Amino acid sequence: MxxxxxxxxxxxxxxxxxxxxxxxxxxxxxxxxxxxxxxxxxxxxxxxxxxxxxxxxxxxxxxxxxxxxxxxxxxxxxxxxxxxxxxxxxxxxxxxxxxxxxxxxxxxxxxxxxxxxxxxxxxxxxxxxxxTPRIPSCAGRLGAEVTQLHSSSYRNPDTIAPGRVLVVGGGNSGYQIAADLADTHEVDLAIGSRQLPLPQRILGRDLFWYLDAIGALRLTKDSRLGRRLAAREDTLIGSSPRQLRRQHAVTLHGRVTDADGRVVRFADGSSVEVSTVIWATGFRxxxxxxxxxxxxxxxxxxxxxxxxxxxxxxxxxxxxxxxxxxxxxxxxxxxxxxxxxxxxxxxxxxxxxxxxxxxxxxx
Known part of the structure; x- marks a missing residue:
């Protein structure tokens, strides 16, 4: 019934x-x-x-x-x-x-x-x-000895085995997780395309005070500016590549292009051998x-x-x-x-x- x-x-x-x-x-x-x-x-x-x-x-x-x-x-x-x-x-x-x-x-x-x-x-x-987590196809070419998880399954540094960790994803999740791990692990972050980071506070006011005041958060997806913003990646807020390097000693890389065993390769031709990969690559x-x-x-x-x-x-x-x-x-x-x-x-x-x-x- x-x-x-x-x-x-x-x-x-x-x-x-x-x-x-x-x-x-x-x-x-x-x-x-x-x-x-x-x-x-x-x-x-x-x-x-x-x-x-x-x-x-x-x-x-x-x-x-x-x-x-x-x-x-x-x-x-x-x-x-x-x-x-x-x-x-x-x-x-x-x-x-x-x-x-x-x-x-x-x-x-x-x-x-x-x-x-x-x-x-x-x-x-x-x-x-x-x-549903979105994970690149190259994940299938990593060896069984490499622990892989999506950002939705990450909880805290204690749950990650010792060894070098690669976080893949240049959004807010990737940056927060990389910073969270940096005190206990050697951390690399693959960020792909560079984003313009924005501070959380400007002249003592929250960033969203300004965004709300100028109507940025109510831009419709059909407006000219809205269409341009919707086509871009999410804005990075409250962190930056420089901050991760200086405050957390995180090593930054460009876009991941391939993987083989424990080795992950990047668009600039460099590579790194890792023990764990955390895919902060979004959802569908x-x-x-x-x-x-x-x-x-x-x-x-x-x-x-x-x-x-x-x-x-x-x-x-x-x-x-x-x-x-x-x-x-x-x-x-x-x-x-x-x-x-x-x-x-x-x-x-x-x-x-x-x-x-x-x-x-x-x-």
């Missing part, structure tokens, strides 16, 4: 909780299905020393400020505690240990959650962009569990500000979903509010027609 709700939100992280806040305000009948044993468990699975590059004043979900000093940079565990408290404070209907294994539809959306199933008129997929979105035509021919999600071409199906928390801030903790609320309003309008239209499903739904 299926459990029925008007709206199902898939994912109990920051995007799913923000969505729940606005659905509750719109008095919708909904449930949030979270695969793990606590809300926002994906944060708990990151490395222990992780700190946000946004200060606490820019890390709030709607209706509840991030606690404590607004000028500090919250830790991983503080984020998890905040999101858990947020769900409890607003009594959001989060159903834990509920991994959605399949989503399809007939007259309604059908969600398979193991021994249970759910039905809904609308579904919001709020699983975010950090799902995995929507293979959705049995609906939501992707284009190149595997990209088809949507307009999170509204898919499948009536009643929405997406939330994707990178550049609508603006530069769409996937950030403090800005996901803008897209969540928009989708909640769209759901309300959608349901009002159904009620006005006095029929369900929507005429454009496939039968």
């Amino acid at each position: 299926s459990v029925r709700h008007e709206v199902i939100v898939v994912g109990g992280g920051q995007a799913g909780l923000a969505m729940g806040y606005f659905l509750a305000r719109h008095k919708q009948d909904f449930a949030i299905l979270e695969a793990a044993h606590e809300p926002a468990a994906a944060w708990r699975d990151r490395w222990e020393s992780l700190k946000l590059f946004t200060s606490a004043r820019y890390d709030s979900l709607p209706g509840r400020p991030f606690p404590g000093d607004p000028n500090r940079y919250p830790t991983r565990d503080e984020v998890v505690d905040y999101l858990g408290d947020y769900a409890a404070h607003f009594e959001l209907p989060v159903e834990l240990d509920s991994p959605v294994r399949a989503l399809r539809r007939n007259d309604r959306f059908l969600l398979d959650v193991g021994e249970r199933s759910y039905e809904a008129d609308q579904v919001v997929v709020a699983t975010g962009p950090f799902q 979105v995995d929507l293979s569990w959705i049995d609906l035509p939501v992707l284009d021919g190149e595997g990209r999600l088809i949507h307009n500000r999170g509204v898919s071409r499948e009536p009643g199906l929405y997406f939330l928390g994707q990178v550049w979903q609508h603006t530069r801030g769409s996937a950030l903790l403090g800005w996901v609320k803008d897209d969540a509010e928009y989708i909640a309003q769209h759901i309300g309008d959608f349901r009002a239209g159904q009620s006005a027609r006095g029929a369900r499903p929507h005429p454009s739904h496939p039968r």
